[in-house]
Amino acid sequence: MEDAQPFFASGNYVPIATEHDVADLPIRGELPRGLRGTLFRNGPNPQFAPPDPARHHWFLGDGMVHGFTLGDGRAAWRNRWIRTDKFLAERAAGRALATGFSGGRELGIPDTGVANTSLAWHAGKLLALEEAHLPWALDPATLDTLGVEELGGQPRRFTAHPKADPATGELVFFGYSTAGPLSAEMAWGTLSPAGAVTRYERFPVPFCAMVHDFAVTEHHVLFPLMPLTGSLPRAMRGAPVFAWEPELGGHIGLLRRREGIASLRWFRAEACYAFHVLNAWEDAAGRVLADVMEFAAPPLFPRADGSPSPREATRAHLTRWVLDPAAGTDAFRRERLDDLPGEFPRMDDRRAGLPNRHGAYMGQSRGEGLDTLAWCDLATGGRRHFSVPAGDALSEAVFVPRHAAAAEGDGWLLTVAWRAAEGRSEVLVLDSRDIAAGPVATVALPGRVPHGFHGTWVPANA
Structure with missing residues (x-):
């Protein structure tokens, strides 16, 4: 694609080459004591420059999962590439092999995808997803790749966005x-x-x-x-x-x-x-x-x-x-x-498939990057928001209930912020009761989380 190259070569779209294990991260403010679990995020992070940059698309990069574990006032970060068949074939070759949307089928690489879009927690498994292939299972503690979920050999394709029925x-x-x-x-x-x-x-x-x-x-x-x-x-x-x-x-x-x-x-x-x-x-x-x-x-x-x-x-x-x-x-x-443009909507998943009052999405208040977290009241048409300075950006916000019996929309919103001037990322925790007040806790990362797609929260007791 003619306009795809900037997504590989500029700003926070540039891939990172490091897999981190950081046990104790600096925190500004205070992590809510009830917030115990891991925020997992997924996104494309090519391990090698594409052989034909003109045909590279943001959607085609190798999947990399980041896990931010929060609890007892502490925060840790681990990230890993997903060891798909394409990833392993290219690592063995020492260079990129696949071009465009083929995934390397013409080179004999098994067509199992790049698992780079989203994550789901189901049946006690952490699943890395994209829309053209079956899920890849990961170890939630280590992020080690466990393999393709064959699902009994029936489905040929699986969505990046399965829906969990809360009932x-x-x-x-x-x-x-x-x-x-x-x-x-x-x-x-x-x-x-x-x-x-x-x-x-x-x-x-x-x-x-x-x-x-x-x-x-x-x-x-x-x-x-x-x-x-x-x-x-x-x-x-x-x-x-x-x-x-x-x-x-x-x-x-x-x-x-x-x-x-x-x-x-x-x-x-x-x-x-x-x-x-x-x-x-x-x-x-x-x-x-x-x-x-x-x-x-x-x-x-x-x-x-x-x-x-x-x-x-x-x-x-x-x-x-x-x-x-x-x-x-x-x-x-x-x-x-709503008249604010944006993307990546999320909600309190306990109301999935049922009438809901609240919802979040990432807005474009300056017309370019996603710089605003919009928290909407769909019953009144009202909206509260939090924005980052020009040049910075926010990832999709994941909602976490304050506790199991909390009212719909009462809890925290977790997002990863890109701080352009500093060249690094932060995890922000915002209280849904007062989004405009900004984060109640900010977890500073020693590196960068490239712009990605989706995340999920897995409680510590899941």
């Missing part, structure tokens, strides 16, 4: 291109609380698209099939593998969890895109509501002719999609909820 303990997942690379087929399924595949169904879709996230409610599953298309013929002629084709329009698949794909139906809308879902639920009238970060056109990807989308179109806003299965129409309604 049943199930993990709901999906995958795209499940009939082969860049194929027009998707699948969805469930894992039991013990980690066994309890359902897996495949179904055709109107076209191959990058479907990064989806939505799950108590009774429904929603698949946003938007026209960020994948094309094998396009890839074979050296054009972008994934490109924006808005003329294809937007599609949202909706099925009932109990009935599965037999109940699948499609809603239509003008083309838009959402990498990430905050939450979804059903209201008293049976409508399905999903709060997403909606783009008019996706960033980081060109149109099919190679031209970029207008810059303003590639800024996301918190938007509510409303689908009414009983309305007798395939249209759905869209309503913008």
Whole structure:
């Protein structure tokens, strides 16, 4: 991609070469005594410069996981590359081998992905995830790579964003291109609380698209099939593998969890895109509501002719999609909820799939990097926020309840801050009751955490 090189070569996108083990980090302020566990974060960190920088994309770097363990007033940091098949083949060769989205298949490297996007804690396992391959299991204490989770040999692809059902303990997942690379087929399924595949169904879709996230409610599953298309013929002629084709329009698949794909139906809308879902639920009238970060056109990807989308179109806003299965129409309604552009929405996961009042996302108050933590009250439309100085940036904020019985949204928000002037990172702990007051505790790191994607909190007693 023409605009991908800066994500490899500039600022805090530059990879780091060190795996750290730091047992006792300096802390300003005081860590809350009830905050005991580990914040895990995942992101791309290539171990070698790509062989063809023009074809390198931020999404393709080797996965590196950072673990920040907090408790008893102390903080520690450990980070490790995930030892995927690609990582090990390139380490043995002493150089990068894979080019573009192929992952090195043409060189005989097993197609097991880079595990660089997010993390999930399920069935007592820490899983490193990305959207085109099965999960990789990690040792939560050491971050050692344990291997691919084969999941009984059924699923071929697994999402970076599975949804944990707080009522049943199930993990709901999906995958795209499940009939082969860049194929027009998707699948969805469930894992039991013990980690066994309890359902897996495949179904055709109107076209191959990058479907990064989806939505799950108590009774429904929603698949946003938007026209960020994948094309094998396009890839074979050296054009972008994934490109924006808005003329294809937007599609949202909706099925009932109990009935599965037999109940699948499609809603239509003008083309838009959402990498990430905050939450979804059903209201008293049976409508399905999903709060997403909606783009008019996706960033980081060109149109099919190679031209970029207008810059303003590639800024996301918190938007509510409303689908009414009983309305007798395939249209759905869209309503913008906030005017601050941003990305990476998170919530109190105890309300996943159920109506929620609070949600966070990382805002762009200056129009460029993610410099603001926005904490929204969806009942009143209010928003409180915390911002860092110009040039600094914040990672996705992970919510941790104050205690097991705390009210929804009562707790702490954890984010990693990039301090540009100092060339290092910090872990910030903010109290959800007073976000604007700034962090109650700041953990200073001796190095840098490159800009990444997603994280998860695992309590010490999990």
